[in-house]
Each structure stands twice: as C-alpha cells, then as structure tokens.
Amino acid sequence: MTTANKFIIGVTVGAILGILYAPDKGSITRRKLNRTGNRVRETINDLRDAINDKIDDLKENVDEMAYQEIAILEDDANSLHHI
Numbered sequence: 001m002t003t004a005n006k007f008i009i010g011v012t013v014g015a016i017l018g019i020l021y022a023p024d025k026g027s028i029t030r031r032k033l034n035r036t037g038n039r040v041r042e043t044i045n046d047l048r049d050a051i052n053d054k055i056d057d058l059k060e061n062v063d064e065m066a067y068q069e070i071a072i073l074e075d076d077a078n079s080l081h082h083i
Contacts, residue, residue, distance in 0.1 A: 004047055012040050 015036045019029055 008040065008043060008047075012036070015040075 016033065019032045019036065022029065022032075024032070
C-alpha cells in the first residue's frame, strides 16, 4: 500500500469518525458524509489522473529512447555494410 493510499484512508476514516461522533441530526450527518465522500472521490480521481499522466510521459520517453537506439543500430549496421 502506497503512502498516498494510506493518507487517503486515514483522512477518510478520520472524517467519517468525526462526523459520526458529532451531535448533529441524521440528515445533517448524511449530508456531511456525502460531502466527505465526494471530496475523497475527487482526490482519488485527481491522483489517478496524475498517475496516468506520469505513465503516459514514461511511455513517450521509452518510445523516444527506443527510436534513438534503433537509429544508432541502423547507422552502425550501415557502416558495417560499407566496409
């Protein structure tokens, strides 16, 4: 489990416990839980998007490095053919 996951779980559990032990009416508590759930969902979506962006960047970098290595190997092969 990553640090980000632990953090999200801790924040969620803390928020829910705080809401459940607060002396509010049931309708207010449900509203607070709903808002907390929405915030957690947004945070998870933001983290997922950031991770996907990083993965896309890594894929592009790997592709670029592979093309560069292929070009070097082709140049070397062409040099050997001309000898």
